[in-house]
Amino acid sequence: MSRKEGQIALAISAYNKGQFTSLKAACTRYDAPYSTTYDRVKGAIPQRDFRPRNQKLTDLEESALIQWMLSMEARGLPVRKDSIRQMADLLLEKRTEVGRIIVGKCWVDNFIKRHDSLRTKYTRKYDYKRAKCEDPTIIRDWFRLVHNIVEKYGILAECEGWNP
Structure with missing residues (x-):
């Protein structure tokens, strides 16, 4: 709190106390x-x-949106601006009961500018070796990503394969 704000708070407090x-x-x-x-x-x-x-979401909603975006990116699913806008509209819809409130056309761009932890990233090029899964480093990286997600979210291996 700045000195000026402190002086204002003291004056209000003293006035309210009589x-x-x-x-x-x-x-x-x-x-x-x-x-x-x-x-x-x-x-x-x-x-x-x-x-x-232009900040239609609360701080808590914005931090939840950022966490969602970063978790999607960690899973290898980059989020597009349309998806961010839809999620923000969904958060607004859940909070407000009066009509349908949506974020504006430039809201996503301003949201990204406000938060330093967010920036545009490009996905990897989908090449022939990756499609054929012949490159062992790509296969190893994929299974490392799956392992990290299983560890992070505490997914239990109840069965030997994907089907129970």
């Missing part, structure tokens, strides 16, 4: 700007807590 008869007196005592303190008493949101209009 230590001062007027807000102006509390602001003068704590050297807080009167107009900002008055706005806060009337319910204004501090600028650091203000969420712009």
